[in-house]
Structures are given as C-alpha cells and as structure tokens.
Amino acid sequence: MEPKAKGDVMKNETQASNRRGRFILTAGLLLGTITIGLIMKLQAADGTHISGWSRASSGVVSLQARADRTAVLQGDDGNVRLELILTAAEVEGRRVSVPTDLLVILDRSGSMQGEKLEQGRAAIRELIRQLGAKDRFALVTYSYEAELTIALERATQAAKTSWESQLQEIYADGGTNMSHGLDVAYETLGHARDELRASRIILISDGLANHGDASEQGLIQRAARFSQREQVLSAVGVGLDFNEFLMSKLADAGTGNYYFVEQTSGLAKVFANEFNASRNTVASAVSVTLAPGPRVEVVDVAGYPLERKDGRVTFRPGTLFSGQERRVWVTYRVPTSSIAEFELGAITVDYRSGGERYAVALEDSAQVACVYNEESYFAGVDKEAWERSVVEESYGRLREVVARAVSEGRRDEAKAEINAYRQQQERMNEKLKSTLVEQNLVEVEELEAQVDDSFQGADQALKRNRFSKTNQADALKMRRSGSKN
Structure with missing residues (x-):
C-alpha cells in the first residue's frame, strides 16, 4: 500500500480538526442551553419559585421561605442559604394573657456581693410588681449549694409583700454550683406542671461554674430537660467573668434566649422581656424539621443545635408570642461536581397552641441548578x-x-x-x-x-x-x- 501524499495528510487533519471544533461548539451550546433551561425552569416553577417566597400556614402560625440563589457554580462550595420566617398571628391582648409560672435561678456566689446583688434584688422586685394574680413565681438561689428561697406560689398581694422581705435576706457568699440550681428549679416546676400555663425559667450567673457538676455536657443536659417538658429556659450572663459560649448553649438547650448584661442594672429589662413573651405565648414547643433532597446536606441553621435522624434535621426555636416574627437562615450544601438539578427538600413546623398540636408544611421542594459558567450562576442569584x-x-x-x-x-x-x-x-x-x-x-x-x-x-x-x-x-x-x- 502506497503512503499517502503529504497534502492528503494535511487535508485529512484539517477536516478532523474542523469536526472536533464543531463538536466542541455544539457541545458547549447544548450545555449552555441545558443550563439556561434549568434556570428558566426554576424561575417559572409556580408556588416554589425559590427566588420568591413560598408560603404556608396552619392555625396561628405561618411559614415563609426564600433562597438567596437558584444556582450554584460547578466546583464551588455549593452553599445555598434559605431564609425561613415564622410568624405568629396577632391575637387580641385579653385573649392571650397566658397564666405564667416564672422561676428565677439567681447566682448568689461571693462575686455577686455588694451592688451586683442589690441591683439583682431590685430587678426581681420590679418583676414581681408586674405579675398578675393568676401568675406564679419562685426563686432558686445558688452558691456552694442551691435552695428554694421562694416557693412557687400565686402572685397575690399578700405573697408579693412576703417575697419583698424574703429578698432582703439573700446574701452573697461561696462558689458557683449552677448544676444544683438547675436541679432544684427542675424539681420545683415538675411538681406543679400544668399544660395550660406557660413556664419560663431565667438562669442568672456572673461567673464560672466551679462546684457540683461543672461539666459543659452535664449543664447542657440539665437545661435540655426543661424543653422536654415544654418549659423554656433563658440564660443571662452578668459582667465579664462568665463563660458566654456555655451560657448561650444552655439557652439553646432550653429553647430560650441568651442575654449579656455587663451591669446587673440591665436585669430588669431582661425580666420584663421574658415575662411579656411568656404571657403572650400563642405557640409553644415549636420545632422545625428539614427533609433535604437526595445528596443535599443541611450544614447550619443560625447556630441552633441540630438533631439528625433518618435523613431529617430538626431544630427547636422555642415559643412564639402574639404577633412575633422570627427569621433564621438555613445553610444547605448541594453537590457541585457535575451539571445537575437538586431539590432542597420539604420543611415542616410543628407546634402546640391551646392544648392542640398543629403542623405547617412547605411540601413542594425548592430546586437549585449546578451550572458551569459564572454568567448562569450570577443570573440565578436573588440580589x-x-x-x-x-x-x-x-x-x-x-x-x-x-x-x-x-x-x-x-x-x-x-x-x-x-x-x-x-x-x-x-x-x-x-x-x-x-x-x-x-x-x-x-x-x-x-x-x-x-x-x-x-x-x-x-x-x-x-x-x-x-x-x-x-x-x-x-x-x-x-x-x-x-x-x-
């Protein structure tokens, strides 16, 4: 067989090169068409338009969701953030007024001596004045050990007068046995549990736990016990000597709020905020469950503790009071190894109101496309x-x-x-x-x-x-x- 002439070889190579060029161009156009198609499909999806709001409601609670993008870039981190808004209906004041059991756990260790303790007493006095006749109050104090300083009792005028004198007898001394304070509070409210009443516990500390069970795990487990009984524990760090990371974890475990007040004079505002939230509660034991789609991961929800079970992720933001709107961002991660489309998954909110259980669900899953070029990616960002x-x-x-x-x-x-x-x-x-x-x-x-x-x-x-x-x-x-x- 005779060898091909040099011109024939060059001609064949040129034709092959042209075919490869046409193939690459066609593939690129096809890929771009697919990408644009995915973006257009996502933007046209009725009711689940991820760059708009998805909404659902049941009873007194409504749920809205909106993501910050409809696309992730191939090879990037794959993070998508979805804003969740939980809103409680505005209920007429006199129809709410939930009778409240309010229990304060007060640190009376040696570091609380002097003005700190006096301002703490003043804040508790102001709180007591706000209590209605149907509300109940108790006070646990702790240093080396804890004691029930004021037993749980209705806030009658006679009781309030008695509590005033009991407050004056509190003195600062010793160490910080926070675990015992939590134990005494748990036992106190356990004996008087009433599903038609709201329970709010306010833990106050100005230092580090150094007696009893001072371990982080032990303290968090104690705080979590309250939420298991649908009771809310909030935590207040006073001054500059406490562990802020531990106190915020205790509040999360108790499904309550965390506060930092540098001076004990700030306690009065904290007490008022917690009491008002409690007596205006319209939804309690609120839990949000995320069911991420295939290959999609829930990374974080505003720093809340996440419970993972059977592919679902649950977090517990606590209660909702009348007219309250709570916003959190859920961070999802979707795969970015190849061009594809992903479902973020369904979202369900469960809660209790008026002794009944309710559920709010966003069943239609939002969708996100993994795209290969920045133009398509930025086109999918909801600015x-x-x-x-x-x-x-x-x-x-x-x-x-x-x-x-x-x-x-x-x-x-x-x-x-x-x-x-x-x-x-x-x-x-x-x-x-x-x-x-x-x-x-x-x-x-x-x-x-x-x-x-x-x-x-x-x-x-x-x-x-x-x-x-x-x-x-x-x-x-x-x-x-x-x-x-």
Missing part, C-alpha cells in the same frame, strides 16, 4: 435575598467565630477568618454591586481594627473579654432576628 444573607447570617457567623478566637487569644486565626470573609464577599459583590454589602465590608475593617486593639495595652485581657462577649451576643441577634421582640 435582595443574597445581600441580607450576607449582612445577617454570614457576617453574624463571622463575628461568632472571631469572638471565640479572640477569647482564646488566637489573633492570627481571627484575622484569617476576617480576610477569607472579605475576599469572598468582594468577589461576589464585584458582580452584584450591593451597597448594603459595601457598607458591610467597611464594618469588617472596623471589626479587624477592634481585634488588633484587643491584643494591645496593659488592659488587653479585659478588652478581649469584652470584645468576645459583645460580639458573640450581637452575632446571635443578627442570625436570629426577632427572637426577643
């Missing part, structure tokens, strides 16, 4: 939702992470987290051009300056302590909008 997810959830989480790093003396780690956050948001905002995010990036610069300052000067330990507590508390407010008001 309004995205910028709020940045300044509320992403920045709130950053402040929590940085607060812990600063608290533990890890400046380089704190600054590395800040830098990574800044780079990510700058990259996104280069395309999306959000004024809100631009302003947030200025705040990030200020946050970094505060980190640097907290590691300078003779009082740097004090500055780091205050920085950590302030930023950790503010971060929770940002990530859980409406949880306290």
Whole structure:
C-alpha cells in the first residue's frame, strides 16, 4: 500500500480538526442551553419559585421561605442559604394573657456581693410588681449549694409583700454550683406542671461554674430537660467573668434566649422581656424539621443545635408570642461536581397552641441548578435575598467565630477568618454591586481594627473579654432576628 501524499495528510487533519471544533461548539451550546433551561425552569416553577417566597400556614402560625440563589457554580462550595420566617398571628391582648409560672435561678456566689446583688434584688422586685394574680413565681438561689428561697406560689398581694422581705435576706457568699440550681428549679416546676400555663425559667450567673457538676455536657443536659417538658429556659450572663459560649448553649438547650448584661442594672429589662413573651405565648414547643433532597446536606441553621435522624434535621426555636416574627437562615450544601438539578427538600413546623398540636408544611421542594459558567450562576442569584444573607447570617457567623478566637487569644486565626470573609464577599459583590454589602465590608475593617486593639495595652485581657462577649451576643441577634421582640 502506497503512503499517502503529504497534502492528503494535511487535508485529512484539517477536516478532523474542523469536526472536533464543531463538536466542541455544539457541545458547549447544548450545555449552555441545558443550563439556561434549568434556570428558566426554576424561575417559572409556580408556588416554589425559590427566588420568591413560598408560603404556608396552619392555625396561628405561618411559614415563609426564600433562597438567596437558584444556582450554584460547578466546583464551588455549593452553599445555598434559605431564609425561613415564622410568624405568629396577632391575637387580641385579653385573649392571650397566658397564666405564667416564672422561676428565677439567681447566682448568689461571693462575686455577686455588694451592688451586683442589690441591683439583682431590685430587678426581681420590679418583676414581681408586674405579675398578675393568676401568675406564679419562685426563686432558686445558688452558691456552694442551691435552695428554694421562694416557693412557687400565686402572685397575690399578700405573697408579693412576703417575697419583698424574703429578698432582703439573700446574701452573697461561696462558689458557683449552677448544676444544683438547675436541679432544684427542675424539681420545683415538675411538681406543679400544668399544660395550660406557660413556664419560663431565667438562669442568672456572673461567673464560672466551679462546684457540683461543672461539666459543659452535664449543664447542657440539665437545661435540655426543661424543653422536654415544654418549659423554656433563658440564660443571662452578668459582667465579664462568665463563660458566654456555655451560657448561650444552655439557652439553646432550653429553647430560650441568651442575654449579656455587663451591669446587673440591665436585669430588669431582661425580666420584663421574658415575662411579656411568656404571657403572650400563642405557640409553644415549636420545632422545625428539614427533609433535604437526595445528596443535599443541611450544614447550619443560625447556630441552633441540630438533631439528625433518618435523613431529617430538626431544630427547636422555642415559643412564639402574639404577633412575633422570627427569621433564621438555613445553610444547605448541594453537590457541585457535575451539571445537575437538586431539590432542597420539604420543611415542616410543628407546634402546640391551646392544648392542640398543629403542623405547617412547605411540601413542594425548592430546586437549585449546578451550572458551569459564572454568567448562569450570577443570573440565578436573588440580589435582595443574597445581600441580607450576607449582612445577617454570614457576617453574624463571622463575628461568632472571631469572638471565640479572640477569647482564646488566637489573633492570627481571627484575622484569617476576617480576610477569607472579605475576599469572598468582594468577589461576589464585584458582580452584584450591593451597597448594603459595601457598607458591610467597611464594618469588617472596623471589626479587624477592634481585634488588633484587643491584643494591645496593659488592659488587653479585659478588652478581649469584652470584645468576645459583645460580639458573640450581637452575632446571635443578627442570625436570629426577632427572637426577643
């Protein structure tokens, strides 16, 4: 067989090259068409339009959901944030007025001596004055051990007068046996449980648990017992010597709120907020269950403890009072290894109201496409939702992470987290051009300056302590909008 002429070889190679070029172009156009088709399909989906609101309601509670994007970029982190809004119907005041059992667990260790304890007494007196005749009150105090200082009793005028004198007999002394305080409170409310009454426990501490069971696990388990009986425990850290990360975990375990007050004079406002929320409760034992679609993962829900079972994820935000609107961001992660479409999954809210159980469900699953080019990706971003997810959830989480790093003396780690956050948001905002995010990036610069300052000067330990507590508390407010008001 004679060899082919050089010209024939070159001709054949040119034809082959043209065919490959046409194939690549056709494949690229097809892939682009598929991607655009996915985006258009998602944007046209009736009732589950992920860049709009999905809504459902049952009884006094309504649920809304909206994601910050309809697409993730191939090879990227695959994170999608979905905002959940839980709203309780506005119920006429006199129709609510839920009789409340209010129990305060007061730290009376040696560090509470003097003005701290006196301001604590004053705050409790103010709380007692607000109680109605159908409400009940109890006080547990703890130092080396705990005791039931004021037994659970209806707030009659005679009882209030007696409580005033009992408050004066409280003195500060000894260590901090928080576990015993929780045990006595649990036993006290267990003997007087009534499903038609709201129960609210307020734990106060100005220091570190150092007697009894001082382990984090033991204290969290004790706090969680209250929520199992549909009783709410909130936690208040006073001053600068307590463990803010533990106290916030106790509040989460008890499905209540966490507060940081540097001066005990701030306790009166905390008590009023907790009491008003309790007596205006219209939905209790609220739990939210996420059923993520195939290959989709629930990464985080505003820092709440997550219960994972049989592919479902549940978190418990506590109660809802009349007219309350609570907002949290759910972070999902979808696979980005190949072009595909994914369902985020159904969402169900269960709660109790008026002694009955209710459920609110968003059954139709929102969908997200994994796309291969940035044009399609940015076309799928809901700018309004995205910028709020940045300044509320992403920045709130950053402040929590940085607060812990600063608290533990890890400046380089704190600054590395800040830098990574800044780079990510700058990259996104280069395309999306959000004024809100631009302003947030200025705040990030200020946050970094505060980190640097907290590691300078003779009082740097004090500055780091205050920085950590302030930023950790503010971060929770940002990530859980409406949880306290």
